[in-house]
Amino acid sequence: MRDVELRVVHAFTWPAMHAPRGASPLGPPTGGLREAVEHLLAEAVERARTAAPGAEVSHAVITGEALTVLAAQSRSAQLIVVGHRGSGRFRELLLGSTAVHLSAHARCPVMVVRGRPEPAGPVVVAVDGSPQGQAAVAFAFAEAALRGADLLALHAWSTWADHGEHRFGDPVDPVDLIGDADRLRAEEERVLVEALSGHPERYPELTVRTSLVHGRTRPALIEASGSAQLMAVGARGRGGFTGMLLGSVSQAVLHHAHCPVTVVRSDL
Template sequence: MSGPVVVGVDGSSAALAAVDVAAREARIRDAELHIVHAFVWPALHVPRGTSPLGPPAGGVRERVEQILAEALIRARAAAPGVQASHGVIAGEAVTALEAESRTAQLLVVGHRGPDGFVHVLLGSTAVHLAAHASCPVMVVRGRPQPSGPVLVAVDGSSQGEAAVAFAFTEAALRGAELVALHAWTTWTDAEKPAPGRPLEIVDLIGDVRQLQATEERLLTEALSGHRERYPDLTVHPRLVRGRTRLALIEATGSAQLIVVGAHGRGGFTGLLLGSVSQSVLHHAQCPVTVVRAGVE
């Protein structure tokens, strides 16, 4: 891993919680923390200084400096000794952070910004970056300082493989146990059919025990190479018969972090962010890291 841990700040409480997490991530990775604030006023040629009609400390420059100063204080309190820098970029936050992700090893953002409505579960910036950033994206939601294992979604896809690799490294860095969850269903489990006995997938391929054995092999094979590289890491394979998104969201209640691929083996090729990943981003009870194959 190389490059800094980058965190976006905007003055919101969610962004400050993201700073706490990002600072600790930088410390355990022995990396620099880079705090970024992006705003559109300079691009619109609005004066940065104090307005003659406003208070002496009411200008854009003063507000930006306040946001960055508060973020630096939070970072140093969360991870004393971490090397931190900051930068101000003129433009939209999404564009600025996506550009920063090209040289970062991890991008950390809050789940919503200062203009987020209470009923909105996740801000558009977090969703966009999870789908488009050039490095793994951690969206801080739920408990800002959780305990428990690192949880990873296993599905056998290339995106899932990238998530598994990241999760093993993350668990080792945190000194945490790893729970590798793979959920599987028959058609009747997934679709919740009307009363009566409809056609099940097991009617076509054989005994349900064979299907379960196949899914167990998928889980074992997905973990095998990584377990050899991390022999001291405690890994708990978990096979669940049930819908993937529900199983994962429920499991986040006892996790300190969940890691998911951008989309799984059931996703459409053109989609940058699958439905399971989006559901986890919106409903997880702990921070979420989305990993895209080829960018970790």
């Protein structure tokens, strides 16, 4: 879709026992670690060419730890794609450490492939109205246009989101709560509209739908991912701790979404 080269990269680290680079004299000539890695990459390249005939595919074996190698590769990439977990020690984990850390440190968007994407489903983008989330919105519009898919912009809100004065103290009149809910809904609807402003005009052929969900953000996004072909989220939004590189919502969908997730940092 992007009409660019696909580069298949393997970060190679020697075992702690310092196994020999080549084959053992007691074994077959292709039995060395490096030969095994080259065979692994050759299979991956062939799989890529079968999936996308005519695509330009290259490969590289780079000595180093996976996160360091891939973070360096991201500086000259449009997109990095990784699986949700790899061959690390804890195979039962929902999400591998490389996917988590790369999503926080890469210099380009990171797509974590997980779940079973719905081919005819929309591209879903999480909208929170923060400046940090605008990069994910822009990415989602461009990605939906590339895929010829609909775009679903989802914004979840809570009655208590910005009205902490009702959480403690004197009982609150139910009429006041209803009024607060109505005002909050109107305000959150404005946040959603403003976050999308300007993008539909740049993609007039794109079908854009919005979803204003009254409820918690993480469950709403995970549920929406069940009928999506891709979900886009910012690395972090307006909640949580400002020093965090990856917010709790982003981490939740990386762990539990039913489709691939692309994390887009705002400082790229």
